[in-house]
Amino acid sequence: MSTDNVDLARDRAKVALRSLGLVALAGVIATVWLGLFVTPPDEFMGNLVRLLYVHPPMAWVAFLAFGVASLASVLYLWPRTRAEHFDRMAGASAEVGLVFTGLTLVSGSIWGRPTWGAWWVWDPLLTTTALLFVLYLGYLALRRVPGEFHVRARRSAIAALIAFVDVPVVYFSVEWWRSLHQAPTVLNPTTHKTYVHGSMAWTLLLGFVSFTLVYIWLVAHRYRLAKLHDLEDSEGLEAALVERRAEASVG
Amino acid sequence: MNGYVEAGYIVILGSLSTYAAALTARERAARLRLGQLAKPAAPKPELELAVSPSVGDTVQNSADAPGNETEQKGPEAAS
Numbered sequence: 001m002s003t004d005n006v007d008l009a010r011d012r013a014k015v016a017l018r019s020l021g022l023v024a025l026a027g028v029i030a031t032v033w034l035g036l037f038v039t040p041p042d043e044f045m046g047n048l049v050r051l052l053y054v055h056p057p058m059a060w061v062a063f064l065a066f067g068v069a070s071l072a073s074v075l076y077l078w079p080r081t082r083a084e085h086f087d088r089m090a091g092a093s094a095e096v097g098l099v100f101t102g103l104t105l106v107s108g109s110i111w112g113r114p115t116w117g118a119w120w121v122w123d124p125l126l127t128t129t130a131l132l133f134v135l136y137l138g139y140l141a142l143r144r145v146p147g148e149f150h151v152r153a154r155r156s157a158i159a160a161l162i163a164f165v166d167v168p169v170v171y172f173s174v175e176w177w178r179s180l181h182q183a184p185t186v187l188n189p190t191t192h193k194t195y196v197h198g199s200m201a202w203t204l205l206l207g208f209v210s211f212t213l214v215y216i217w218l219v220a221h222r223y224r225l226a227k228l229h230d231l232e233d234s235e236g237l238e239a240a241l242v243e244r245r246a247e248a249s250v251g
Numbered sequence: 252m253n254g255y256v257e258a259g260y261i262v263i264l265g266s267l268s269t270y271a272a273a274l275t276a277r278e279r280a281a282r283l284r285l286g287q288l289a290k291p292a293a294p295k296p297e298l299e300l301a302v303s304p305s306v307g308d309t310v311q312n313s314a315d316a317p318g319n320e321t322e323q324k325g326p327e328a329a330s
Contacts, residue, residue, distance in 0.1 A: 225274060
């Protein structure tokens with residue numbers, strides 16, 4: 001590919017990412033407006049239902065992010081598809097997923113205080129979600145442990161797959177154990193019914209789509225940042241080698 | 252509405268905005284360190300073309316130039 005084509009592709013990617021960011025922002029603004037001012041209060045929860053237009057999308061994006069991180073880790077571990085960009089993608093997606101998991105816990109806690117009368121309860125869903133947060137925090141810490149690139153990437157990929165085991169446990173915890181947390185309302189796995197309708201359902205759906213777009217935008221930026229850091233590291237190493245060779249030739 | 256709803260929205264939107272701003276700032280700083288943003292603008296090719304094919308170059312360097320032909324054939328025509 002010629003330099004002109006590379007520049008053209010880079011410009012197009014930049015425009016696409018900027019457009020994606022604007023669409024995601026518009027979607028989030030629309031979700032907030034519909035969630036706070038248009039949709040009616042719930043029969044039982046009153047205005048607190050408005051928090052549920054943003055809390056489940058946070059959890060969904062966290063699951064999606066960890067799923068992508070796991071898939072990228074598998075592709076890195078598989079010898080035929082092993083490539084540096086899969087390791088970068090796993091790291092980027094896990095970091096964004098960690099942010100969304102944190103927001104899931106905080107928004108759930110804010111909802112739980114007036115609903116259950118406590119900021120935190122050791123409910124199976126909450127506990128396994130907190131465990132998920134700690135597992136991926138550990139994964140990101142492991143990624144920062146110095147070492148040769150492929151050794152570090154391989155151990156990080158294995159850690160990502162171990163951490164992902166907790167994701168289905170979180171999702172099915174409301175089914176497996178007696179839980180204070182309500183069962184899924186959009187698609188209930190037991191009754192196979194939907195318990196949200198009308199403008200409430202559309203607002204929730206818009207929330208899912210908008211925050212998924214936000215996730216894609218954030219991961220794209222985090223991936224680019226990781227790539228730039230790798231480039232900086234390789235340039236720094238090259239400069240150090242040149243300096244060392246110069247010292248050796250003088251000596 | 253009660254304060255909990257507003258607090259929830261502020262926490263979520265505030266955190267995501269802060270994270271997004273931090274990412275873009277770090278990306279910009281990394282690009283600056285690598286010199287990707289500090290590159291001087293490349294000169295436009297139109298400007299080079301406008302200057303390079305000067306009349307003097309054609310006359311001095313090309314034997315086939317119409318001006319040279321006239322100059323070389325001039326004395327023969329005169330004799």
